[in-house]
Amino acid sequence: MERIVIVTACDDNYAPYCGILITSIFYNNKGSKVIVNILTDYISEKNRALLEQLSDSFGQTINVVYIDKKLVSHLPLPSHAPQINICTYYRLLIPTIFPNEERIIYLDCDMIVRKSLVDLWNTDLTGVAFAGVRDCYLMQSSCCTRLKYPVEDYYYNAGMGLYNITYLLEVGFDKIVKKFVDNNYDLIKCHDQDILNACFHGHF
Numbered sequence: 001m002e003r004i005v006i007v008t009a010c011d012d013n014y015a016p017y018c019g020i021l022i023t024s025i026f027y028n029n030k031g032s033k034v035i036v037n038i039l040t041d042y043i044s045e046k047n048r049a050l051l052e053q054l055s056d057s058f059g060q061t062i063n064v065v066y067i068d069k070k071l072v073s074h075l076p077l078p079s080h081a082p083q084i085n086i087c088t089y090y091r092l093l094i095p096t097i098f099p100n101e102e103r104i105i106y107l108d109c110d111m112i113v114r115k116s117l118v119d120l121w122n123t124d125l126t127g128v129a130f131a132g133v134r135d136c137y138l139m140q141s142s143c144c145t146r147l148k149y150p151v152e153d154y155y156y157n158a159g160m161g162l163y164n165i166t167y168l169l170e171v172g173f174d175k176i177v178k179k180f181v182d183n184n185y186d187l188i189k190c191h192d193q194d195i196l197n198a199c200f201h202g203h204f
Contacts, residue, residue, distance in 0.1 A: 002032040004121050005101050009039040009090040010109040015047040018109040019054060025113045026058035032118060035061045037098070038109075039090040041069045065097060075181065076188050088191050091158065092177060095168040102166050108159040123162055129171070129203040130196070131162040144201070147187055147194060153201035158193035176200075 006025060010018040022036050038051070043064055055062040072089035091106050098104055103125060105117060123131045134140070135157040143155040176199045181188070188194045 002118050002121065004029065004032050004034050004105065004117055005098070005103070006034065006036045006105045006107060006117075007039060007091070007094055007098070008036065008107050008109045009087045010043075011040060011085060011087050012042050012044050012047060014087075014109050015040075015043050015051070019047075019050060021107060021109050021111055021113070022051070022054060022062065025107075025117070026054070026060050028113050028115050029117055030058075032116070033060070035063065037063045037065050039065050039067050039093070039097075040087065041067050067093065075191070076185065077191065084191060092192055092195065094163055095165055095173045098165060099169060102164075104163045104165055106158075106161045106163060111159065120162060125162065125164040125167065127167075127203075129164055129167050129200040130156070131164075132156040132158070132204050133160060135193075143190065143194070143197065146189065147184075147198040147201075149198065149201045154204065155197050155201075156193075156204050158196055161196075 008018060008021060018038060025034060025036065043051075048064060051062050051064070067090050069086055071093065072086055075086075075089050077084060077086065094104060094106065103121070105121060107113070120131075125131060133156065134154050135143070140155050141151050144151045144153065177195055180195060180199050184198065187198070
């Protein structure tokens with residue numbers, strides 16, 4: 001049985017939508033052992049109980065991982081997208097939180113999974129940091145130019161990604177991210193998506 005490790009992030013307001021995501025994951029991956037980790041700074045007892053019922057009903061695992069917001073509170077939030085809150089930066093903590101995993105699938109909590117994740121999970125990550133999907137065409141040139149790297153390296157959407165944890169730890173993910181943020185804070189317009197692309201362009 002394939003073991004698939006997934007990470008998502010949400011606050012209590014988005015917990016019901018996160019539950020829909022997780023239901024779609026479990027329903028379409030019944031032949032795999034799925035472990036879903038929710039990064040959050042707070043989830044109410046009511047929503048935690050609903051998540052426990054969900055995991056029990058499918059015989060799968062949901063872990064709620066509490067994050068100290070102070071770890072990412074210095075990072076900028078976009079004024080043009082008020083629906084985005086500090087939780088979006090929690091994915092930058094994934095390599096640190098899960099150092100013993102070789103790979104992890106990250107999924108935004110407002111997504112729906114429509115089929116098995118096995119093929120995605122088994123994507124060849126040899127020599128690269130992430131597997132992802134390029135963002136819309138209009139984002140390519142403008143974002144690459146703003147972040148000062150070649151358009152040929154493309155700009156990827158951070159809402160879904162397969163993280164090569166082993167690679168990221170080997171190259172010093174935390175130090176790379178910190179150096180970029182310290183030196184380019186004013187360039188960050190699309191939150192963690194900008195940071196991941198700027199730090200690892202050419203390695204997707």
